[in-house]
Amino acid sequence: MKNKTNVGLWDIKKIYKNPMSMVLIGLVLLCVGITFYFNNQTSKVISFESTIAKEIKNYKLGIAVLEKEIRSGSFSDQQKAMRRNDIKLSQKLLKRDLSIQKYLASKKWSQAYALRLKTIDMDKKLNQNETTDPTRKPLENAIERERLRFLALKKRNVQKYNEDFSANGTGFFLWTWQNIIPVLLTLVSVYIAVNLFGESYRSRINVSLLIPQLELVINMWHIGITWIVSSVLLLMTSLLTLSTGTIVNGFG
Structure with a gap:
């Protein structure tokens, strides 16, 4: 020994x-x-928090552009009506993202994911209406995977992180x-x-x-x-x- x-x-x-x-x-x-x-x-660059912040910025920019186009007077009444509808939709999504951002800052994960699921369901319905789009099926599968991921996160009430760069x-x-x-x-x-x-x-x-x-x-x-x-x-x-x-x- x-x-x-x-x-x-x-x-x-x-x-x-x-x-x-x-x-x-x-x-x-x-x-x-x-x-x-x-x-x-x-992970900070591609995090859920960063994604929401970018969406908020894009919605605000898009609303400003649409409002400027309506005021320009170079569009028909029908085109202006379409832009007003786009503004209403963007404002609705902006309000939702601002609420998500608030919940994320307060670490209220479940509430944030519940709101995100509403946006995903909206995307799913819009994609289903695009019956002639050849890329509809892959996009539909991607939306469904995202929906299931957020459903699981909502049930567990945990912070979302990127699996590839944890x-x-x-x-x-x-x-x-x-x-x-x-x-x-x-x-x-x-x-x-x-x-x-x-x-x-x-x-x-x-x-x-x-x-x-x-x-x-x-x-x-x-x-x-x-x-x-x-x-x-x-x-x-x-x-x-x-x-x-x-x-x-x-x-x-």
Whole structure:
């Protein structure tokens, strides 16, 4: 048992004393920091709150343009009537989006999603009327997916976040495991294995002569220590991603 412990300690010391190990840890931290920064910035740009703010701006601009066209006197009475109807619809949607924005600011997610569902239902009805449009079916499917997504969010009463660029605690944690952890696991494992096996050969040391064990057992210890150290490092990375996202944007 003592000899086995000596092999494990020998492996750990080799990893610890190698200055490249600190460089590896620094690269992992840098990778997490950079990905979180870009995820956080991207999620803000394409967030539901940002979408509502852009719609409000567009509605206000559109209403101003329509009112200017009506005052210009260069349109017929029928065209002016159509623009007045467009203004009424835009004002209705603007009022709804302003209410959604207010609910989002107050973290009243369920109320905000209920209003959003009304807009989605309106889009669904308008799309169903476009019977001759060849793109109607794909658009109808997209609207239905959006409706189901907001229905689920309304029932759960949770904040909507983008799954592709998650920046809250649980979201960034899961995103990291899907996109970064597999690559890091491979790189870290290869680095540590090369460090352990290569050190002996570079120094022309036959470990099996120094410690009375079969070389196969020693190699198995190398592999075991490689996975243990890799797992510890990746566990620390996971805790870092979870805590960073939670501190900045909440748990989830």
